[in-house]
Amino acid sequence: MRVVSCNSFGPLDQLTIEERPPRELGPADVRIEVKAAGVNFVDGLFVQGLYQVKPPLPFVPGGEIAGVVTEVGAEVSDLAVGQRVFVSTGLGGFATEVVVPAGAAVATPDAMTDGQAATFVQSYMTAWFALHVRARASAGQLLLVLGAGGGVGLAAVDVGRAMGLQVLAAASSEAKRAVAVAHGAAATLDTTADDLKTAAKEWAKAAGRSGVDLVYDPVGGSLAESALRSLDDDGQYLVIGFAAGEIPRLPANQVLLRNRRVTGVDWGGWIGKHQAENRQMLHDVLAAISAGDLHPVEPRAYAFEDVASALGDQLQRNVVGKSVLVP
Numbered sequence: 001m002r003v004v005s006c007n008s009f010g011p012l013d014q015l016t017i018e019e020r021p022p023r024e025l026g027p028a029d030v031r032i033e034v035k036a037a038g039v040n041f042v043d044g045l046f047v048q049g050l051y052q053v054k055p056p057l058p059f060v061p062g063g064e065i066a067g068v069v070t071e072v073g074a075e076v077s078d079l080a081v082g083q084r085v086f087v088s089t090g091l092g093g094f095a096t097e098v099v100v101p102a103g104a105a106v107a108t109p110d111a112m113t114d115g116q117a118a119t120f121v122q123s124y125m126t127a128w129f130a131l132h133v134r135a136r137a138s139a140g141q142l143l144l145v146l147g148a149g150g151g152v153g154l155a156a157v158d159v160g161r162a163m164g165l166q167v168l169a170a171a172s173s174e175a176k177r178a179v180a181v182a183h184g185a186a187a188t189l190d191t192t193a194d195d196l197k198t199a200a201k202e203w204a205k206a207a208g209r210s211g212v213d214l215v216y217d218p219v220g221g222s223l224a225e226s227a228l229r230s231l232d233d234d235g236q237y238l239v240i241g242f243a244a245g246e247i248p249r250l251p252a253n254q255v256l257l258r259n260r261r262v263t264g265v266d267w268g269g270w271i272g273k274h275q276a277e278n279r280q281m282l283h284d285v286l287a288a289i290s291a292g293d294l295h296p297v298e299p300r301a302y303a304f305e306d307v308a309s310a311l312g313d314q315l316q317r318n319v320v321g322k323s324v325l326v327p
């Protein structure tokens with residue numbers, strides 16, 4: 001089998017494609033031929049040694065895959081050879097095949113392509129967790145999504161629209177704003193031209209409000225304070241991530257004023273203590289996708305050999321929606 005190997009932390013072009021012997025299959029394991037490996041923002045940080053967690057070297061990056069079962073262990077009864085599945089691998093997904101415990105593999109619904117199945121888990125589970133579980137958002141509320149053309153942002157547009165929220169999508173390019181509109185954003189805001197606070201408040205005013213109810217922020221950096229200031233009374237600022245590379249310092253007086261709230265969203269950290277709820281959440285997300293209520297984007301495909309370009313495009317904000325490596 002072939003893998004993308006990170007042998008030392010550093011520039012993306014240090015990644016190598018290597019031949020490895022097939023992994024042994026345990027009695028409770030399945031072997032999966034990878035059809036698509038999802039690329040996430042964090043993968044580029046991992047291989048450069050810029051993430052807070054540094055995997056022991058060498059390691060194979062890649063946290064999400066979709067593919068076809070090619071072999072099942074002697075004790076596996078609920079999965080069969082030929083079945084389409086997806087898996088959250090954590091690491092090790094940038095490979096032509098993976099071996100995982102059968103319990104980690106979930107059947108891919110007919111409604112989903114392999115590309116969608118390899119890219120929706122992190123983005124949709126984060127968005128669902130943020131809006132349903134952390135924010136307890138309700139229909140009719142006004143939601144401002146930053147980074148709305150990226151992975152977790154676009155998923156929040158889709159989940160928010162499906163919950164009956166009015167979504168204002170903020171993004172830096174026409175292509176990103178267009179994909180957000182296609183996923184249900186009611187209006188858009190150009191972060192390279194518009195003053196975020198002014199534009200968001202004007203949009204809210206048209207709905208008879210003096211600010212938005214929710215800000216969903218996976219970007220951080222300089223937009224954060226402006227977004228906080230666009231919140232109405234009792235508005236909630238959801239801290240999702242810091243793709244801009246800068247952790248914002250928000251003025252506490254702007255939280256106090258109007259009785260606003262700042263809410264942390266750490267889906268990954270929550271899973272450990274809430275396994276059953278997380279399984280139920282995945283079930284609910286899959287049911288919504290199968291019912292046609294949610295629409296994970298079809299990702300842009302990169303050849304396996306182009307892993308450095310795929311990760312570089314992600315980190316340089318060139319990806320609209322999601323992307324995958326195709327072994």
Ligand SMILES: NC(=O)c1ccc[n+]([C@@H]2O[C@H](COP(=O)([O-])OP(=O)(O)OC[C@H]3O[C@@H](n4cnc5c(N)ncnc54)[C@H](OP(=O)(O)O)[C@@H]3O)[C@@H](O)[C@H]2O)c1
Nearest residue numbers: 041126147150151152171172218240241242243244265267
């Ligand atoms: N809290 C959680 O549980 C959780 C779960 C998953 C991911 N995350 C975090 O959420 C963040 C976004 O992840 P993602 O998968 O949505 O990434 P993504 O697909 O790359 O989207 C991030 C967006 O951030 C914006 N951005 C602004 N400045 C940027 C910069 N200097 N570099 C890169 N992007 C920049 C870009 O939108 P514009 O071009 O429109 O500005 C880009 O589309 C990451 O920090 C990730 O670690 C958090």
